[in-house]
Amino acid sequence: MASITHPGHGDGHHGAHDEHHGPGGVFHQYIDLEQQNDSYIVGMWTFLVTEVMFFGALFLIYGLYRYAYSQDWFLAHEHLDYVMGGVNTFNLLVSSLFMALAVRAAQLKDRKVVLRLLGGVMVCAAIFMVIKYFEYTGKFHENLYPGPTFTKNAEILHGANLNKAQMFFGLYFAMTGLHGVHVVVGMLIIGKLMHMWWKKNPMVTEDYIPTELVGLYWHFVDLVWIFLYPLFYLMPRPDALAAHASGGGGH
Amino acid sequence: MFNFPMTPPAASNFAGEHDALFYAITFLAVLFTLIVSFLVVFFALKYRRGTKADRSRPMYENLALELSWIIIPTILGLAFFGWGTKVYIDMRTPPKDAMEIFVIGKQWMWHVQHPNGVRENNTLHVPMGKPVKLTMISQDVIHAFYIPAFRVQYMVVPGRYTQMWFTPTKKGEYHLFCNMYCGTQHSEMGGRVVVLDPREYADWLANNGSKPQTLTVAQAGEKIFNKVGCNNCHGGADNQRAPSLAGIYGKTRVMTDGARYIADETYLREAILRPSNKITKGYINSMSAYEGQLTEEEVVSLLAYIKSGANPAASEPAMSSALAAKESRISEGTAGNYVGAMQFNSQRADATPTKRGNKMNAVGAMAAEKVGDQ
Amino acid sequence: MASSPLQAAAHAHGDHGHHVQPLSFYFKTGAVLTVGMILTIAAYKYNWGGTYIIANVIALTIAFVKAGFVVWNFMHVKFASTLGKMFAFLGFLWLPVLMVILVDYGFRNHEQSPSFQLNGEETAFPRQLKSKDHQPNSPNSVNTQNRTPYGRAF
Amino acid sequence: MSTTVTTPIGGLDGSPKVEQNYLTNGHTLKSWLLTTDHKRIAILYLISITFFFGLGGAFAGLIRYELIAPAGNVLESETYNKVFSAHGIIMVFLFLVAVIPATLGNFLLPMMIGARDLAFPRLNLLSWYLFNAGGALVLAALVNGGVDTGWTFYTPYSSLYSNTNVSLAITGIFLAGFASITTGMNFIVTVHKMRAPGMTWFRLPLFVWANYATAVVMILGTPVVAITLLCVVFERTFKLPIFSPELGGDPVLFQHLFWFYSHPAVYIMILPAFGVISELITNFSRKRVFGYHFIAFSSLAIAFLGFLVWGHHMFVSSQSMYQSIVFSLITYLLAVPSAIKIFNWTATMYKGNIRLDAPMIYAIAFMGLFTVGGVTGLHLATVSTDIHLTATYFIVAHFHYVMVGGTITAFLGGLHFWWPKMTGRLYNESVAKWNAVLVFVGFNLTFFPQFVMGFMGMPRRYHYYYFAPEFQPYHLMSSAGATALGLGFAVPIFYLVKSLFTGEKAGANPWGAHGLEWETQSPPITVNFETVPIVTDEVYDFDPVGEHEELMAKLAGAKS
Known part of the structure; x- marks a missing residue:
């Protein structure tokens, strides 16, 4: 196999292999910025693929038990406040929009706008976590967390089977909790990104790809909630219960 | 000293079909391996x-050759798949007239109930030539009921019945194994399958599985101990769920609140009937109360058994042998204990199991088994 | 990369993603998502009159449409190369493979064994076991009797 | 052996000229622990993995020693259960999954495609740290009293009944899983985006194809088992009812999710081995591999179909009969791509110029052992025979034939093959050859008796078998073989380490092999290539006829 020098990039990299150099910050292993940016985007998407599979397994467990115990789960779900969830959904949606706009501003190298929009995303994320906090503490007060102390009071669960309701709340905490962890991680990453913009780090100011990568992650977090919200907060009334349903709709 | 059996005994209707298929695949496998090995060498x-x-003229690509070694294995594979599936569907389709025997698995014993209510532990008596359907459930973890000589195996799952069937075709005694790892004494969760003539089986059933004998009070207590299911938790050494009862009589016990009691009759009686009153240190309140569930006579027998110092550790395997001969009808069975064992909160919080082994007991049980088989 | 960074970036992403979209592109997407959310809640509040399946299908369809908008527009898959698109959908394409697990549960009941069902009255299983095991601590049973056959499978 | 020795490595022989290579680029501990060089990370991985292999092997030795006697030799049942669990957990999660991709793959993949490094070097380093953190947690779990669930962690035993350090071990596995995911991401992006100019997909060495397929399996499968095991931890710690049968959950669901990863994980373990064998066979046959496209695509086919067969672990688990049948069918289909590889390798040897060096002996051993492991898979793919064989020693023998006879043999072969490239030194060839024979013989003696034992119905994970003494002769044979096998695994450590100090200098290409990694010096410089290579030729462009004639002419010349 023949080898020749690649034009413009054969000079020694011995030693300084971890330093990035050049205005776009091309790492030594890449030939040029295009290769680096393509690699980042593909890399981020492969990561998101793993995230999809990660949550996918939980959605599978959810789907299975929801199908099997639809009536008990419906009754248990009435204990979740769909307004709170709805506010949070809208909240994440707005944050996602902010994030998309921030990426656009990063493309335009508009540092001020980027910082403001990322700040907006942070505020939304904080509001999300606060609302989540109130929801969780509400459940804790009523002993609606799984375990030996799970409530024995079937009344507050509208007569749902307590075991099945316990499973419902188990998955509720597992899935929204894991999502919450992702939100917190996202906040940390966005904080770091804002810091870099604030310090005018050329890695982010000269090239919008890092901002785009954070954006991809944040949109994914939003994406998971898009499914979590209807699945946990907005369950339709099962047919078997519809007969003795007093009012229309959920309550 | 050693003999070298290469095959398991074939004692059910499936053994023949299974072995034919097994040897056919083995033939194909050996042929294939020989061809490859020969060519490589x-x-x-x-x-x-x-x-x-x-x-x-070296060759680097040859579509015909590639296709041939894609298509030929595929066809062979499909043929064996078809054959295997046919046998499998048979194995999963019990005949309508099959006799139904119930099996309950628990750590670490098998409890078997025959249609007329006769029960036995770690042993399964079946009539020769009659299709038998086992309906199985587990009280705790997943087990698997495995009879190599019959070529049948199926998992025994908590919360759900599973089933398998077979027709024994040869008289004799065969191994019964638990083949799904289920905890400490997994390897000893087994016993024998005894295939009897239908007439012998009828006799055996009629005698409640054994010749009735008079029992001492302690022996009766042991029977109740196992019947009620005390041995589920109090079997063997101290374990995560419950303290050992071996030699407990007269010892000083420390409670969770630090109080100390001598384990005398009063204490033991209260511990059986109202266990939540005094909880031994290191355990949580997971035992159900037996007040109203046991007659006084039974409580007395239990006390006698515990006082006799019998080590319940040996009771699992030993039950199946030394006591199996005396084992008679158990009217309520261990099933009543099922709910208690399955309570979600019956989990031990910070139990400290002792590391004492049970090898000696196991060896003892082996000896007992030999005696019992006489 | 001696040329200006902007040019470099422009060059690097000649075929995907670097086109700065007009603001309206993002606001429109955001609006669609909001409408989707409102529709979901409306569908939830509306009484579908015993058509559980339809209500579920509607909720999930809206969720998938919303997810599609997020992935396609916000996450810029619309402008990605074929490879990018491939990876963006790989996970979603692979989830159905995982969901094959559900097939098992759909078919367990088809086996010829009435004893498989805990609630089956025909079984001659020991009485204590039958009556107690499936509902260890449930004082209430609004719906035990009209459980789906599938639910009985485990 | 090539006699053209390149410039000597600096410092060792007092030569004034200090040759730069990745090993001499910094000698401090920090220069190793904070390196982002894929080659150094590969060496780090090699050290970690050798440690875990030794540990897992020690547990295997204990198991074999214990099973010599029907009532056990030294251990109690509880300890025995912890020992076989430790053996399984360490060997599967901390050795087999990582062994070839993280060492040979990390070292060679960038070089084979002409890149300076993997796409994300720092992620690569993170992967090593995650792996070791995971390993440390598993070790902590073992030191702290052990885990007794078996490596499969079946619920509800693992979630509700075992009171050993299950959560700690699972957390460790979780971290090691993320090490695996990051490696997979790195490989995928690297292969897609970092290939040298001219390195088209069909010029990629088969080792790269195999590792690419592995990486796809890693990123699609590992997250599922990660979350599944995490659910077990949730269930243990927070009492979240997910698989608990008491409340209506299905414990068998865990098995579905677990095998959804753990069956493809088998291909994570064996696919890179296929890649290694493809390289070895073609390089030592001095002949272009037969049916390149078929081998390459069979890797992808295995990766894809491997995801659709998990149910064959559950034929007796009470899954639906229909599902069992479908899984049996797909399993049969999956046998075909593996057969394609075996046949193509055999055909590669036809009319080659075969050199029987140590790596080639390992490759030949692999073909024999993997074939046996593969064909016994047919017994297990057939549902009706599998019912009898499930969870017996037949299974144990089958997967050891695939995992040990396959993966470890291939790993040893690959390690010997690329050792000169990694270290610049040659090892003692004749010792290595005889050791390869020892491994082959010891292996067969260990695991072949287990097939017979399994057919006779000896269940796996049994501590005692005093009630079935007919199994003892087979256990004896197996234990004797294990001793030989253990020796065969220990000896290479000595002569390979010895070669570091006293070995002959290897030169850039001691085997006369073809491939970009052989174009650069041994050991390679930190950025692999002085210049970015441009690939103009097909892969494996050997000339067996010409080489043979050359050799004949040389021999004739020497004679006259």
Whole structure:
């Protein structure tokens, strides 16, 4: 196999292999910025693929038990406040929009706008976590967390089977909790990104790809909630219960 | 000293079908392995560097060859798949007239109930030539009921019945194994399958599985101990769920609140009937109360058994042998204990199991088994 | 990369993603998502009159449409190369493979064994076991009797 | 052996000229622990993995020693259960999954495609740290009293009944899983985006194809088992009812999710081995591999179909009969791509110029052992025979034939093959050859008796078998073989380490092999290539006829 020098990039990299150099910050292993940016985007998407599979397994467990115990789960779900969830959904949606706009501003190298929009995303994320906090503490007060102390009071669960309701709340905490962890991680990453913009780090100011990568992650977090919200907060009334349903709709 | 059996005994209707298929696949496997090995060794020697073999016109691609070794294995595979599936569907389709025997698995014993209510532990008596359907459930973890001589195996799952069936075809005693790892004494969760003549089986059933004998009070207590299911938790050494009862009588016990009691009759009686009153240190309140569930006579028998110092550790395997002969009808069975064992909160919080082994007991049980088989 | 960074970036992403979209592109997407959310809640509040399946299908369809908008527009898959698109959908394409697990549960009941069902009255299983095991601590049973056959499978 | 020795490595022989290579680029501990060089990370991985292999092997030795006697030799049942669990957990999660991709793959993949490094070097380093953190947690779990669930962690035993350090071990596995995911991401992006100019997909060495397929399996499968095991931890710690049968959950669901990863994980373990064998066979046959496209695509086919067969672990688990049948069918289909590889390798040897060096002996051993492991898979793919064989020693023998006879043999072969490239030194060839034979013989003696034992119905994970003494002769044979096998695994450590100090200098290409990694010096410089290579030729462009004639002419010349 023949080898020749690649034009413009054969000079020694011995030693300084971890330093990035050049205005776009091309790492030594890449030939040029295009290769680096393509690699980042593909890399981020492969990561998101793993995230999809990660949550996918939980959605599978959810789907299975929801199908099997639809009536008990419906009754248990009435204990979740769909307004709170709805506010949070809208909240994440707005944050996602902010994030998309921030990426656009990063493309335009508009540092001020980027910082403001990322700040907006942070505020939304904080509001999300606060609302989540109130929801969780509400459940804790009523002993609606799984375990030996799970409530024995079937009344507050509208007569749902307590075991099945316990499973419902188990998955509720597992899935929204894991999502919450992702939100917190996202906040940390966005904080770091804002810091870099604030310090005018050329890695982010000269090239919008890092901002785009954070954006991809944040949109994914939003994406998971898009499914979590209807699945946990907005369950339709099962047919078997519809007969003795007093009012229309959920309550 | 050693003999070298290469095959398991074949004692059910499936054994023949299974073995035919097994040997056919083995033949194919050996053939395939021999071809590949022969070619590899042959090429390695013939085309070793420096030999005068003909190397002209080397070949790098050959679609016909590739297709042939794609299509031929596929066809062979499909043929064996079809054969195997046919046998499998048989195995999963019990005949309508099959006799139904119930099996309950628990750590670490098998409890078997025959249609007329006769029960036995770690032993399964079945009539020869009659299709038998086992309906199985587990009280705790997943087990698997495995009879190699019958070529049948199926998992025994908590919360759900599973089933399998077979028709024994040869008289004799065969191994019964638990073949799904289920905890400490997994390897000893087994016993025997005894295939009897239908007439012998009827006799056996009629005698409640054994010749009735008079029992001492302690022996009766042991029977109740196992019947009620005390041995589920109090079997063997101290374990995560419950303290051992071996030699407990007269010892000082420390409670969770630090109080100390001598384990006398009063204490033991209260511990059986109202266990939540005094909880031994290191355990949580997971035992259900037996007040109203046991007659006084039974409580007395239990006390006698515990006082006799019998080590319940040996009771699992030993039950199946030394006591199996005396084992008679158990009217309520261990099933009543099922709910208690399955309570979600019956989990031990910070139990400290002792590391004491049970090898000696196991060996003892082996000896007992031999005696019991006489 | 001696040329200006902007040019470099422009060059690097000649075929995907670097086109700065007009603001309206993002606001429109955001609006669609909001409408989707409102529709979901409306569908939830509306009484579908015993058509559980339809209500579920509607909720999930809206969720998938919303997810599609997020992935396609916000996450810029619309502008990605074929490879990018491939990876963006790989996970979603692979989830159905995982969901094959559900097939098992759909078919367990088809086996010829009435004893498989805990609630089956025909079984001659020991009485204590039958009556107690499936509902260890449930004082209430609004719906035990009209459980789906599938639910009985485990 | 090539006699053209390149410039000597600096410092060792007092030569004034200090040759730069990745090993001499910094000698401090920090220069190793904070390196982002894929080659150094590969060496780090090699050290970690050798440690875990030794540990897992020690547990295997204990198991074999214990099983010599029907009532056990030294251990109690509880300890025995912890020992076989430790053996399984360490060998599967901390050795087999990582062994070839993280060492040979990390070292070679960038070089084979002409890249300076993997796409994300720092992620690569993170992967090593995650792996070791995971390993440390598993070790902590073992030191702290052990885990007794078996490596499969079946619920509800693992979630509700075992009171050993299950959560700690699972957390460790979780971290090691993320090490695996990051490696997979790195490989995928690297292969897609970092290939040298001219390195088209069909010029990629088969080792790269195999590792690419592995990486796809890693990123699609590992997250599922990660979350599944995490659910077990949730269930143990927070009492979240997910698989608990008491409340209506299905414990068998865990098995579905677990095998959804753990069956493809088998291909994570064996696919890179296929890649290694493809390289070995073609390089030592001095002949272009037969049916390149078929081998390459069979890797992808295995990766894809491997995801659709998990149910064959559950034929007796009470899954639906229909599902069992479908899984049996797909399993049969999956046998075909593996057969394609075996046949193509055999055909590659036809009319080659075969050199029987140590790596080639390992490759030949692999073909024999993997074939046996593969064909016994047919017994297990057939549902009706599998019912009898499930969870017996037949299974144990089958997967050891695939995992040990396959993966470890291939790993040893690959390690010997690329050792000169990694270290610049040659090892003692004749010792290595005889050791390869020892491994082959010891292996067969260990695991072949287990097939017979399994057919006779000896269940796996049994501590005692005093009630079935007919199994003892087979256990004896197996234990004797294990001793030989253990020796065969220990000896290479000595002569390979010895070669570091006293070995002959290897030169850039001691085997006369073809491939970009052989174009650069041994050991390679930190950025692999002085210049970015441009690939103009097909892969494996050997000339067996010409080479043979050359050799003949040389021999004739020497004679006259």
